[in-house]
Amino acid sequence: MPGARELIALLCDDGSFVSWDEEPLDTHPEEAYAAALQRARERSGVDESVLTGEGLVRGRRVALVASEFAFMAGSIGRAAAERLTLAIERATREGIPLLAGPASGGTRMQEGTAAFVAMVKISAAIGRHKSAGLPYLVYLRHPTTGGVMASWASQGHVTVAEPGALVGFLGPRVYEAIYGAPFPEGVQTSENLYRHGLIDGVLEPQQLPEIIDRALNVLLAPRTTSVASTVTADSPEPPTLPPGTGVAAWEAVERSRRPDRPGLRALLRHAASDVLPLNGTGQGENEPGLLLALARFGDAPCVVLGQDRQTQRSAGPLGPAALREARRGMRLSHELGLPLVTVIDTPGAALSQQAEEGGLAGEISRCLSDLVALAAPTVSLILGEGSGGGALALLPADRTLAAQHAWLSPLPPEGASAILFRDTTHAAELAEAQGIGASALLRAGIVDAIVPETPDAADEARAFCRRTGQALEHALHALGDMRSHERLAERHRRFRALGL
Secondary structure, eight states, X not given: OOOHHHHHHHHSOTTOOEEOOOSOOOOOOOHHHHHHHHHHHHHHSSSSSEXXXXXXXXXXXXEEEEEOTTTGGGOBOHHHHHHHHHHHHHHHHXXXXXXXXXXXXXXXXXXXXXXXXXXXXXXXXXXXXXXXXXXXXXXXXXXXXXXXXXXXXXXXXXXXXOTTOXXXXXXXXXXXXXXXXXXXXXXXXXXXXXXXXXXXXXXOGGGHHHHHHHHHHHHTSOSOOOHHHHOBTTBOOOOOOOTTOSOOHHHXXXXXXXXXXXXXXXXXXXXXXXXXXXXXXXXXXXXXXXXXEEEEETTEEEEEEEEOHHHHHHTOOBOHHHHHHHHHHHHHHXXXXXXXXXXXXXXXXXXXXXXXXTTHHHHXXXXXXXXXXXXXXXXXXXXXXXXXXXXXXXXXXXXEEEETTOBOBSSOHHHHHHHHHSSSTTHHHHHHHTTOBHHHHHHTTSOSXXXXXXXXXXXXXXXXXXXXXXXXXHHHHHHHTSOHHHHHHHHHHHHHTTTO
């Protein structure tokens, strides 16, 4: 594990780091503790358990705070807490991203409750930094536990960890002392936290500069760019289809179910740049049917959350955890002021005891209310299948696009047929009658534009994805030029008028 200075040197461009640290706050320690502090300074070569400052990461100015574990196990006393808080406040005041590299046993026991409650002011400072729309990126190092893990180490917009690191709230030695048995192996590891959707990745320190650069390419990209500046004679408005074009609704359903039809992953691979996948809800759940990422379509940055058609079929249908992960993406969009793109492609949400007991209906409801109220620009894309409440949960947006052979329905047509006719033979008839196809959705005002498939997305995956990415970029730019209150008012008018 690199120490604080080694980590800073690894992250920052050569010679660019400037320390912000001043002499630590004098907390008037008693004699034995003062002697321990002096020994820690001599052994570690630093004056406190955290180092702070600013530097350039691939030419971009950032603030950095890093723990030095060699100084009293990286523990946070009052002086370290004050140094951290001052650095966070300065980063906020100067409008620059904040990178954190915690490695700590937690609160400094020699300082007791006074040090313990100082975690509140550190967390509050990070909250203000994030409320200012500024990125906060965290790299969890070995070990990160206790009050540090329960405060500034767990508040990142993006959080990754060192391979094999001990990461958790309760220190294993404390657990063993209290309960008389060792803590179960393999629980408090980076890899286990990733499996449970608590962190976004497990990375070697050498990989960090690239990941930070990719994240900040999205998080710090300009939020508004005039459509007029991007649509020229050389880059025409993306092609769309008028109502009444395309195949019959049931044929569209069948085409949308082709196993070789491009889904969300293909869209990101062929049409987006600076893609940074995120992982899980951050609250102990990870469901592969939903993909969350930071990305750019052209020069339009966004948070992307969408339904991965392949994993829904191979790993299981969409459940409540996937929608809680979607709501994490909505929170990121709100905190960072980034546009949100939602991608709908689902054969339907899970129908199971676990889904019911996990609150699936409530999560659909909360997704709807969160999306309607979200301050950031929103674009939804119906990419393929759009069945039931799982599809509806990601639909509300300022602009909605649909692929030519995409569809949206309260149930798969076979399900509707089973309800009305007690068989599935009327599925094609009902698909047409219910107006589920893209052309009917456009006529009803549910969809704003149809992205052509020539003749089918599965037969031209790369070209179709690029065409769709161009349409998303155009929609994001158009929304970015609107004032927030105007956009919200128009959004409410849009949904108020549906069905009339």
